[in-house]
Amino acid sequence: MTDTIEVPDETVYQQVERSAEFQDLRSRFRRFVFPMTALFLVWYFAYVLLASYAHDLMSTRIAGSAITVGLLLGLGQFVTTFVITMLYARWANNTLDPRAEALRAHVEGGER
Numbered sequence: 001m002t003d004t005i006e007v008p009d010e011t012v013y014q015q016v017e018r019s020a021e022f023q024d025l026r027s028r029f030r031r032f033v034f035p036m037t038a039l040f041l042v043w044y045f046a047y048v049l050l051a052s053y054a055h056d057l058m059s060t061r062i063a064g065s066a067i068t069v070g071l072l073l074g075l076g077q078f079v080t081t082f083v084i085t086m087l088y089a090r091w092a093n094n095t096l097d098p099r100a101e102a103l104r105a106h107v108e109g110g111e112r
Helices: 012-018 020-053 069-108
Strands: none
Touching: 012 020, 012 069, 020 069
């Protein structure tokens, strides 16, 4: 006698992955993340290119102080990172999380 293990044709994850709700969730995520990533990468590489090829511009002092354009743009990279993180957290809390919670509740068989 051999023991047989029944393998379902499809896992729960695969069913959820094909559902309209999950596709909507992924689509919303991508509509925010991809453009934001592209914008940040353009900003980042612009900074790198300016630092590499525009030495005079980057070393220009602001109002005669020790602060240069390069320093301000470099600090702007950090500010941009924090702003993007804040925007994403707020957007995800208001847009993604309620939909993800509803999908999870549906999959687990109960409404919360």
